Amino acid sequence: MTAFLIRGGRLIDPARNIDTAQDVFLRDGRVAAVEVPGKLDALATQEHAEIIAAKGLVVAPGLVDIHVHLREPGQGYKETIATGTAAAAAGGFTSVCAMPNTIPVNDSVETTRWMQEPERGAVARVFPIAAATRGSMGEAITEYGSLKSAGAVAVSDDGKPILQDVVMHQVLAAAARAGLPVIQHAEDTRQTQGASMNAGALAFRLGLRGMAAEAESTIVERDIQLLAGLHDSRAHLHVAHLSTAKALDAVRRARRNGLHVTCEVAPHHFALTEEAVGDYDTHAKMSPPLRLQADRAALTEGLLDGTVDAIATDHAPHAIHEKEQEFERAPNGILGLETALGLSLLLLQQKHSMPLSRVISLLSAQPAQVLHLTGRGTLAVGSFADLVLFDPAEMWMYRAAESKSKSRNTPFDGWTLPGRVHLTISEGRIVHDARVRAKR
Numbered sequence: 125m126t127a128f129l130i131r132g133g134r135l136i137d138p139a140r141n142i143d144t145a146q147d148v149f150l151r152d153g154r155v156a157a158v159e160v161p162g163k164l165d166a167l168a169t170q171e172h173a174e175i176i177a178a179k180g181l182v183v184a185p186g187l188v189d190i191h192v193h194l195r196e197p198g199q200g201y202k203e204t205i206a207t208g209t210a211a212a213a214a215g216g217f218t219s220v221c222a223m224p225n226t227i228p229v230n231d232s233v234e235t236t237r238w239m240q241e242p243e244r245g246a247v248a249r250v251f252p253i254a255a256a257t258r259g260s261m262g263e264a265i266t267e268y269g270s271l272k273s274a275g276a277v278a279v280s281d282d283g284k285p286i287l288q289d290v291v292m293h294q295v296l297a298a299a300a301r302a303g304l305p306v307i308q309h310a311e312d313t314r315q316t317q318g319a320s321m322n323a324g325a326l327a328f329r330l331g332l333r334g335m336a337a338e339a340e341s342t343i344v345e346r347d348i349q350l351l352a353g354l355h356d357s358r359a360h361l362h363v364a365h366l367s368t369a370k371a372l373d374a375v376r377r378a379r380r381n382g383l384h385v386t387c388e389v390a391p392h393h394f395a396l397t398e399e400a401v402g403d404y405d406t407h408a409k410m411s412p413p414l415r416l417q418a419d420r421a422a423l424t425e426g427l428l429d430g431t432v433d434a435i436a437t438d439h440a441p442h443a444i445h446e447k448e449q450e451f452e453r454a455p456n457g458i459l460g461l462e463t464a465l466g467l468s469l470l471l472l473q474q475k476h477s478m479p480l481s482r483v484i485s486l487l488s489a490q491p492a493q494v495l496h497l498t499g500r501g502t503l504a505v506g507s508f509a510d511l512v513l514f515d516p517a518e519m520w521m522y523r524a525a526e527s528k529s530k531s532r533n534t535p536f537d538g539w540t541l542p543g544r545v546h547l548t549i550s551e552g553r554i555v556h557d558a559r560v561r562a563k564r
């Protein structure tokens with residue numbers, strides 16, 4: 125079966141400002157037609173298309189996550205490209221951008237290609253992000269032109285910052301020439317050594333070293349200065365997992381000054397505060413850490429007013445034995461792909477009245493635009509047949525034990541969230557189907 129008719133749904137395609145009842149016809153992995161309800165029925169009969177009943181469901185572009193860790197090559201015990209993309213599909217994502225902190229670090233054409241080979245068993249499209257410097261050591265920059273030709277969509281040393289001014293300057297300049305965005309993990313690690321949570325009264329009480337907001341904002345401010353000094357309109361700085369009010373203000377100012385600076389926020393940073401660390405819960409340990417309520421409020425404000433360009437999960441699987449260590453020794457990061465849509469609907473749409481189309485935009489059209497993923501994040505005719513069908517009002521419970529990911533490290537186990545995903549289609553293939561359970 126190569127053709128589908130998605131019939132009777134509410135089509136939301138933020139890239140084209142569409143939110144109305146429309147049917148969608150898919151053929152050979154592409155969107156072939158979008159029409160008023162009923163108009164494509166004859167075509168569907170003629171082409172023996174499979175009819176997908178979407179009554180009561182939102183039909184949206186497949187979600188796009190520009191920040192995931194798929195752990196392959198090298199750490200298949202945490203996640204593989206197959207299991208990570210299965211989790212993506214379950215969460216409604218059809219495109220994921222994979223960070224290079226694998227083993228070996230993805231700083232080569234070979235690894236960039238390897239990650240995209242069909243043998244990896246991906247069920248969502250994987251776009252590699254290549255290392256900005258060799259081995260992500262922050263010293264010698266990699267070959268941006270050839271990495272881009274091999275499929276890299278950005279460069280980053282995520283997990284670590286590009287710390288040296290002179291290197292960051294070179295990275296921004298070379299990436300501008302190659303037409304690649306630079307994604308910075310903004311953390312002044314000279315200030316955060318040995319730290320495992322947000323700096324403040326709670327860290328003090330728990331006897332943990334804290335990471336100050338300034339460790340993030342000073343790097344963002346430094347990067348913006350370097351970008352401004354380049355005077356190259358092609359240069360694009362993207363701030364990964366922005367977590368503080370201070371750093372957000374810096375992005376806002378840079379944007380006002382006409383610089384090409386974008387940023388993403390992770391659901392856990394607008395869902396939780398440092399209080400979630402509670403009694404040394406390693407499922408609340410990530411970098412950047414969960415912050416204060418004032419930061420959380422500022423990020424929500426930034427999402428509402430358009431300063432934040434994208435919601436990105438920073439999906440970071442770790443094995444159970446790794447998270448079951450004392451807090452300071454446990455690795456940073458949590459799962460994110462299966463809960464991003466639900467948390468966004470709960471906290472942005474339901475709690476802060478963000479229009480549904482804006483929530484979807486932050487999870488599809490906008491991230492696709494940030495990394496220039498052509499034909500993704502929209503349902504325009506000719507784009508990839510990447511879709512998610514979900515019921516925004518239907519509540520469901522997230523159970524970590526049932527996750528498609530290989531790992532279980534999430535603070536959201538047992539949370540009831542809106543927006544159950546019924547169906548995910550990636551390039552014209554059904555990659556997640558929860559409809560059977562709905563019928564029972």
Ligand SMILES: [Zn+2]
Nearest residue numbers: 282283309364
């Ligand atoms: Zn990072």
